[in-house]
Amino acid sequence: MIEITNLTKRYGSFTALNDLNLTIEKGTVFGFVGPNGAGKSTTFSILATLLAPTSGTAYVNGYDVTKSPNEVRKHIGYMPDFFGVYDQFKVHEYLDFYGASYGVPSKERKAIIPQLLELVNLTDKRDAYVDYLSRGMKQRLCLARSLIHDPEVLILDEPASGLDPRARVEMRGILQELKNMEKTILISSHILPELSEMCDYLGVIEHGNLIASGNVNHIENQLQAQKVLQVSVKNDVEQAVSFFEDDPNVQQIDRDKKDELLIHVSYDGSDDEQIELLKKAVTQGIPILSFTQKQSNLEDIFMEITKGGE
Numbered sequence: 001m002i003e004i005t006n007l008t009k010r011y012g013s014f015t016a017l018n019d020l021n022l023t024i025e026k027g028t029v030f031g032f033v034g035p036n037g038a039g040k041s042t043t044f045s046i047l048a049t050l051l052a053p054t055s056g057t058a059y060v061n062g063y064d065v066t067k068s069p070n071e072v073r074k075h076i077g078y079m080p081d082f083f084g085v086y087d088q089f090k091v092h093e094y095l096d097f098y099g100a101s102y103g104v105p106s107k108e109r110k111a112i113i114p115q116l117l118e119l120v121n122l123t124d125k126r127d128a129y130v131d132y133l134s135r136g137m138k139q140r141l142c143l144a145r146s147l148i149h150d151p152e153v154l155i156l157d158e159p160a161s162g163l164d165p166r167a168r169v170e171m172r173g174i175l176q177e178l179k180n181m182e183k184t185i186l187i188s189s190h191i192l193p194e195l196s197e198m199c200d201y202l203g204v205i206e207h208g209n210l211i212a213s214g215n216v217n218h219i220e221n222q223l224q225a226q227k228v229l230q231v232s233v234k235n236d237v238e239q240a241v242s243f244f245e246d247d248p249n250v251q252q253i254d255r256d257k258k259d260e261l262l263i264h265v266s267y268d269g270s271d272d273e274q275i276e277l278l279k280k281a282v283t284q285g286i287p288i289l290s291f292t293q294k295q296s297n298l299e300d301i302f303m304e305i306t307k308g309g310e
């Protein structure tokens with residue numbers, strides 16, 4: 001379990017992370033999404049005990065990251081966004097080296113390394129030099145490295161960055177397996193759909209501020225100021241337009257570019273008011289064929305609110 005309270009990081013007068021509050025329950029997959037420079041790596045580095053916060057606290061499995069860093073490190077596996085590799089090593093030697101650094105006994109290392117290679121689909125690269133691996137393979141090796149001491153919590157900073165679509169799918173499959181193993185996973189990305197598919201909860205961060213958090217539906221509601229109703233009519237679109245224009249909750253009406261009998265109604269009313277609006281339209285004889293609330297595109301909303309990034 002991770003408990004973050006009023007966590008702040010400043011560099012001089014610049015605030016990289018501003019008063020972050022977050023609780024992540026055991027076994028949860030939490031996605032941290034935000035544009036470049038939002039503060040994702042800063043948060044992860046603090047949790048990984050590599051960076052001291054300016055103020056606030058963060059606990060991992062009950063251990064304070066600043067007061068008990070050694071305990072925290074035993075419980076977390078950290079995959080940084082940039083990682084050095086030791087190219088003189090073969091793949092299995094590399095994992096063995098990291099296992100030894102974590103104090104995993106030799107016998108246990110011998111048992112766990114083949115399992116990890118299997119998990120990250122690198123069994124056939126066991127004797128390859130790390131330097132000769134592709135980027136996707138290196139990233140999977142780095143993930144295996146973060147698992148060598150069987151941590152309960154995984155902190156993965158953009159594990160899919162720079163991967164081609166196929167390698168991304170593979171990475172997602174591996175993360176799914178880790179989720180099935182009931183690891184608590186924190187994962188960051190600046191690509192929202194990538195995270196929304198696999199995470200139980202999401203946090204959207206921008207300029208060091210958490211601007212929304214919760215499950216995907218909750219985030220949509222938090223971020224979406226206005227809903228759009230799509231109304232198609234059998235005929236007489238003008239009658240429909242003037243009917244909807246008269247409703248005080250209607251902000252704007254856009255005609256569809258391709259379908260002249262379809263209109264997009266930007267609507268501010270509650271669900272109950274929306275039901276009344278439809279009843280009234282039918283009563284007044286508007287020839288409605290369909291009346292649907294446009295499925296919000298989370299990516300569009302995200303792009304809109306995080307315009308500009310750095």
Ligand SMILES: Nc1ncnc2c1ncn2[C@@H]1O[C@H](COP(=O)(O)OP(=O)(O)OP(=O)(O)O)[C@@H](O)[C@H]1O
Pocket residue numbers: 011014016034035036037038039040041042043081190310
């Ligand atoms: N040592 C430092 N000194 C000054 N500013 C820093 C330092 N480290 C990070 N920053 C700034 O803090 C902000 C947050 O950086 P951070 O690396 O956490 O962003 P991020 O969300 O991980 O971005 P990215 O997706 O690009 O990795 C950025 O504006 C960055 O320039």
